[in-house]
Amino acid sequence: MSESEISRRGVLSSALWAGIGGVAVGAATGGGAAWAMAASTPPSDDQIDLSRSYPFYGQNHQGGVATEPQRNAVYMTFRFADSADRHALQSLLARWSAAAAVLQQGKPIGSVQPGVEVQPPTDTGEAFGLSPASLTITVGLGPSVFGPRFGLASKKPALFSELPTLNGDFLDPRLTGGDLSVQACADDPQVCYHAVRNLARLGRSIVSPHWAVLGFGRASAGPGQSTPRNLLGFKDGTRNISSPADYDRFVWIKGGDQPWLEGGTYQVARKIRQLLETWDSDRVGNQQQIIGRHKESGAPLTGSAEFDTPDFGAKSGAGDPVIDPLSHVALAAHENNGGIMIRRRSYNYTDGLDPTGQLNAGLLFISYQNDPRHFIDIQNRLGAHDLLNEYIRHIGSAIFAVPPAPEEGHYLAQGLF
Ligand code: HEM
Structure with missing residues (x-):
């Protein structure tokens, strides 16, 4: 459809x-x-109001983190040009902020058809006439921003550095790292694409695109949304951060060592290929054991309804754990991770076929957390033990600091300068 x-x-x-x-x-x-x-049938959250728009300024936090997940995403990381200096970075963040505010209102960032025919259009035009479609643009700063080049070393948060090598890494350098990131999410894929394309164009003397993923079919839910399915066919996002208290505790940075990042968060992006042909030939009982949940209902193997709390101590008649301790949810659940939670906001992706004719698809996993260690610790457990590892490969990775949303008249990360 x-x-x-x-x-x-x-x-x-x-x-x-x-x-x-x-x-x-x-x-x-x-x-x-x-x-x-x-x-x-009662109305469901499958209804999309394409006229909906979110303000960019004055929201404390950037959109695209706690925002109800939209249906599509374009995620792109960028590398600095050799010539980029502190002033160039500052002016790029100011230009991106002004453009993001206009784009989120569903407007072009300039003339689509300039009056003077010899001029190229300022806006590329493919979203002209389309609705805002709940577009949110989320900009992140990579660890390299705090290297020697920009004189910003004293502004680096103590918790922030490149991700270490993690269990389960099969990283392709062409899909790894980045100096800046842009996540554009919207209920119209063309609106996402247009936003990222035009931001890339605005920044092209300062940054060039490094790697990108086109995400479709949100693999996470917000309050009131039904839980969608990832490409493994399982509901994804059943147990996720959703309450304001949990956002305050686990997502938003508060009382950190860098005032410019107060109200911000850290974004981890992982491009995870799924070996779908192998998965699709597996018995459903095995698939359920691997995830720790029932396929259709999404219920934990110890329950009958999606939102039943998993009972990780429950034993079968034969004395075996009902939820395998090496299943994905057993390893990832906060009950088994010192109470730690992360906000997952992922999308399915496909790159068509690989050179051998296999489906080239997976999960653009994106998580937000106020301490990168939380992602690192969960992934190291998953990467070492998860039964799911046979069917997935972490091929891309990057981490970014996401500053809070600017007030009107200001720009992203202005406090850095
Ligand atoms: C292709 C890769 C992945 C797939 C297919 C996948 C799929 C799933 C599914 C189906 C669930 C159960 C539904 C739910 O509660 O949301 C789940 C839960 C979860 N996943 Fe993943 N996941 C993947 C990667 C990751 C990664 C990389 C992390 C973090 C490092 C992660 C962390 C979690 C957490 C924290 C939960 C909730 C567990 C709970 O509290 O019960 N997942 N995932």
């Missing part, structure tokens, strides 16, 4: 719920049982 069909269904079913006659809708769509069903 295409994006426009999904949103059309959402719009139409909300129209039905608002009391517009089913006859008119049936006539407009060709009618049929599917639409009759929509009339008797």
